[in-house]
Amino acid sequence: MINDIDWGLSLIYVGWFVFAFMLLVITFYTVLLIISLSQLRNSYQLDDWEPYEELLDFSQTKPVSILVPVYNESSGIIATVRSLLSTQYPEYEIIVINDGSTDDSLEKLIDSFQLVKTNRVIRQQLETEEIKGVYQSNIFKQLLVIDKENEGKSGALNAGINLSSYPYFCSIDGDSVIERNAFLKVMKPIIESDGDVIASGGSIRIANGCDIESGEIVKVGLSRRPLVIMQVVEYLRAFLMGRIGLSRHNLLLIVSGAFGVFSKSWVIEAGGYNKTVGEDMELVVRLHRLIREKKVDKKIVFVPDPVCWTEAPESMKDLRIQRKRWHRGLFESLWLHKKLIFNPKYGSIGLASMPYFLIIEFLGPVVELIGYLVMIISMFLGGVFVEFSILLFLMAVLYGSIFSMAAVLLEEWSVQKFPKVTDIIKLFFFSLTETLWFRPLTVLWRCEGIIDVILRRRGWGKMSRKGVSK
Amino acid sequence: MFHGEILFFLLILIGLVYILTVLFFYLIIQKAIENSRRRKINQYKQEYQSALFKYINEGIEEKDLRCPSFLQMEAFIELLEEFISMISSEHFQRKTKEFAESHFQGIMLKKLKHSRWSIRMNALFQIEDFQMEIMTNNLNLLYKSKDLTKAEEIQILKIYARFDYPDLYNRMVYPKHALTEFEYNLLFRRMSEQTFERIYNRFSELPQRMKYSFIESIGTRNQQNNGRFLKGLLEDDSSEVRIRALKAMVTIGFQLEESEVIEYLQSDQWQERLMAIKICDQIRSDEFIPFLLDLLSDSTFYVRSQAAKTLLRMENGIQILYEVAATNEDPFARDMAEQWLERGPGHDK
Numbered sequence: 137m138i139n140d141i142d143w144g145l146s147l148i149y150v151g152w153f154v155f156a157f158m159l160l161v162i163t164f165y166t167v168l169l170i171i172s173l174s175q176l177r178n179s180y181q182l183d184d185w186e187p188y189e190e191l192l193d194f195s196q197t198k199p200v201s202i203l204v205p206v207y208n209e210s211s212g213i214i215a216t217v218r219s220l221l222s223t224q225y226p227e228y229e230i231i232v233i234n235d236g237s238t239d240d241s242l243e244k245l246i247d248s249f250q251l252v253k254t255n256r257v258i259r260q261q262l263e264t265e266e267i268k269g270v271y272q273s274n275i276f277k278q279l280l281v282i283d284k285e286n287e288g289k290s291g292a293l294n295a296g297i298n299l300s301s302y303p304y305f306c307s308i309d310g311d312s313v314i315e316r317n318a319f320l321k322v323m324k325p326i327i328e329s330d331g332d333v334i335a336s337g338g339s340i341r342i343a344n345g346c347d348i349e350s351g352e353i354v355k356v357g358l359s360r361r362p363l364v365i366m367q368v369v370e371y372l373r374a375f376l377m378g379r380i381g382l383s384r385h386n387l388l389l390i391v392s393g394a395f396g397v398f399s400k401s402w403v404i405e406a407g408g409y410n411k412t413v414g415e416d417m418e419l420v421v422r423l424h425r426l427i428r429e430k431k432v433d434k435k436i437v438f439v440p441d442p443v444c445w446t447e448a449p450e451s452m453k454d455l456r457i458q459r460k461r462w463h464r465g466l467f468e469s470l471w472l473h474k475k476l477i478f479n480p481k482y483g484s485i486g487l488a489s490m491p492y493f494l495i496i497e498f499l500g501p502v503v504e505l506i507g508y509l510v511m512i513i514s515m516f517l518g519g520v521f522v523e524f525s526i527l528l529f530l531m532a533v534l535y536g537s538i539f540s541m542a543a544v545l546l547e548e549w550s551v552q553k554f555p556k557v558t559d560i561i562k563l564f565f566f567s568l569t570e571t572l573w574f575r576p577l578t579v580l581w582r583c584e585g586i587i588d589v590i591l592r593r594r595g596w597g598k599m600s601r602k603g604v605s606k
Numbered sequence: 607m608f609h610g611e612i613l614f615f616l617l618i619l620i621g622l623v624y625i626l627t628v629l630f631f632y633l634i635i636q637k638a639i640e641n642s643r644r645r646k647i648n649q650y651k652q653e654y655q656s657a658l659f660k661y662i663n664e665g666i667e668e669k670d671l672r673c674p675s676f677l678q679m680e681a682f683i684e685l686l687e688e689f690i691s692m693i694s695s696e697h698f699q700r701k702t703k704e705f706a707e708s709h710f711q712g713i714m715l716k717k718l719k720h721s722r723w724s725i726r727m728n729a730l731f732q733i734e735d736f737q738m739e740i741m742t743n744n745l746n747l748l749y750k751s752k753d754l755t756k757a758e759e760i761q762i763l764k765i766y767a768r769f770d771y772p773d774l775y776n777r778m779v780y781p782k783h784a785l786t787e788f789e790y791n792l793l794f795r796r797m798s799e800q801t802f803e804r805i806y807n808r809f810s811e812l813p814q815r816m817k818y819s820f821i822e823s824i825g826t827r828n829q830q831n832n833g834r835f836l837k838g839l840l841e842d843d844s845s846e847v848r849i850r851a852l853k854a855m856v857t858i859g860f861q862l863e864e865s866e867v868i869e870y871l872q873s874d875q876w877q878e879r880l881m882a883i884k885i886c887d888q889i890r891s892d893e894f895i896p897f898l899l900d901l902l903s904d905s906t907f908y909v910r911s912q913a914a915k916t917l918l919r920m921e922n923g924i925q926i927l928y929e930v931a932a933t934n935e936d937p938f939a940r941d942m943a944e945q946w947l948e949r950g951p952g953h954d955k
Binding site for chain 2: 177178179180181182183186187190195196254255256257259327328329330332520523524526527530531533534538541542545548549552557560561564568
């Protein structure tokens with residue numbers, strides 16, 4: 137009997153811990169939401185073209201090398217390159233890096249863009265695997281393709297950096313569709329700051345459900361699949377709420393691999409991309425580290441305008457693979473730079489960003505999972521435990537659904553990318569159900585990611601791609 | 607035991623869901639209103655497009671254009687913005703300005719006083735597009751406001767630069783928010799020759815960043831007559847000033863004495879060597895060849911690449927590069943020569 141009471145008390149203690157954790161996170165997210173609210177609403181209905189117009193024909197607009205690492209992206213790569221070729225930007229080159237694809241990606245590229253082999257000198261500033269050849273398009277002189285031995289995304293990007301001619305580069309995923317004025321939007325803070333901004337990331341949206349023709353978004357729409365709709369909500373929440381708030385105080389640790397511009401000299405000085413699963417975050421942490429160690433005033437910023445559209449996984453299986461991988465990537469970045477965590481020498485990055493990513497982003501799912509377990513077990517114990525379970529559930533709804541609903545409203549209040557009223561209605565009501573199914577699933581997958589870390593499982597996992605363009 | 611807590615959180619939750627749902631319906635209604643407003647503006651645009659064009663182009667004013675409603679005015683503003691993005695004749699711009707000044711003053715004033723930053727910014731963009739000099743006093747009021755944001759300040763300064771505002775110099779030298787070189791460039795790009803000349807006369811007093819940008823603007827404005835001034839700057843102690851002066855010289859095509867170029871080809875600063883090679887590209891004297899051959903083995907990649915490109919454009923350049931590619935001891939020089947032979951003299955990168 138005594139044992140029973142102790143066990144019950146422990147359960148309540150654990151439950152209170154989960155409760156307190158959620159309260160902390162809710163407070164943190166509320167602060168981020170308030171920062172985002174004021175910033176986004178301020179720029180609501182700002183002319184879409186005027187702020188960028190003069191960047192187009194101005195000699196000071198820095199040229200950009202666009203790097204597109206490709207590994208078995210046969211279904212989407214041609215549309216991606218086409219969308220890049222119609223980019224509105226004064227001067228740029230596109231470097232596609234075929235990272236040892238086993239499908240017909242390279243052949244498709246050669247056929248579609250009349251590629252011929254050239255003798256380009258590659259400046260070996262970062263170490264990479266052997267380059268088998270460099271091709272240039274006969275139709276579009278600004279299009280280059282590197283064919284190299286498989287090494288992973290980081291190696292491919294490093295090879296692209298070595299070949300690139302321009303002082304800034306942009307990394308783009310092979311399955312992304314870029315808005316025509318994406319580079320103007322993302323380069324603006326870099327150009328205006330005379331280079332004090334050394335990296336800038338754009339907002340990513342989900343392309344499933346949109347009408348895309350020849351690599352261009354013709355109409356923004358919403359997928360019919362609940363799993364995709366929930367990911368749309370999730371992206372809105374992450375980008376509109378999370379990153380704006382963090383960027384405001386130069387605390388941003390993630391510039392999404394799907395679309396980010398970097399100063400080449402800073403990246404080379406930081407040592408280029410590292411062979412990790414989350415190479416994009418790892419590089420940004422390293423850049424922040426370099427900034428602090430060199431004691432200079434450089435910034436990494438986020439641009440809230442949606443600039444890049446990417447394909448989201450449509451099946452549970454693929455989403456699970458993706459989320460496990462993301463979580464492993466997060467761990468690798470945190471582990472490699474553990475020295476920064478709670479280290480006052482690294483200022484707000486050491487005292488705020490890194491602890492946020494460790495406690496809320498990385499360990500958060502464990503606490504949430506414990507919360508769900510406490511909830512379920514308590515339900516079966518009856519009496520006071522059921523009440524406690526209800527309390528935890530209410531907190532979980534606050535923590536998950538309410539913020540997601542707010543993010544959907546934030547989108548409609550400020551950015552307004554969805555033209556159809558029905559899409560907003562769907563997003564709003566789906567976000568209300570988040571706590572009931574989507575959140576527990578992602579929590580479970582992220583915890584699996586932690587198990588992978590413990591068991592030292594590697595590899596990317598194979599995900600199926602349909603390609604988003606018609 | 608947890609009755610109180612459950613009730614408390616349940617109430618919070620219901621309250622929040624209620625607030626969010628109300629907000630949601632509000633936004634949906636707003637969206638519907640906005641969509642209908644947009645439809646009306648588009649309809650007006652279609653309706654008045656030819657009448658407005660006729661008035662601007664031929665001066666024939668229809669009655670409907672005289673006292674437009676608020677939505678019609680929005681439609682006129684959009685139409686005029688579209689016109690001026692397509693037609694750049696002086697007559698057209700003068701007539702647009704006249705129309706805007708006589709019709710849009712009220713609406714612009716209202717927008718400039720709006721509490722939302724984006725509305726004020728849009729008005730500033732439109733005032734610049736339509737060159738509404740009549741708004742200068744109102745711009746001054748906004749400029750003096752203590753809540754002026756940096757973006758607003760720059761946009762106002764851009765308008766001042768376009769209108770040759772007398773106090774522009776002081777406002778550039780003592781800005782409310784520190785300006786970057788890029789922002790100074792935007793202003794130099796817009797100002798008239800007379801204002802540019804006035805700033806030229808006070809060059810030594812300019813803050814460092816403004817100085818750099820001024821030198822660069824001599825290049826972008828293609829002021830051939832300032833070549834001597836640039837040459838004088840090569841004596842400056844600051845290497846940054848020297849590099850920018852060389853860069854501006856390259857842009858305007860100002861030619862230095864060969865001996866001076868050779869001096870810069872041997873500079874300690876790679877940026878100076880790079881600019882000097884670009885000047886060689888314009889002079890194309892055989893005297894530079896031995897130095898350029900040396901620079902093919904330079905420690906800086908950009909210098910090696912530019913040296914090969916310049917050599918390629920010399921009279922016997924192709925022959926020289928073939929020899930380098932075949933016999934030079936330095937593998938970097940050989941690679942660079944091969945690459946430029948393949949790319950040909952027409953390439954810029």
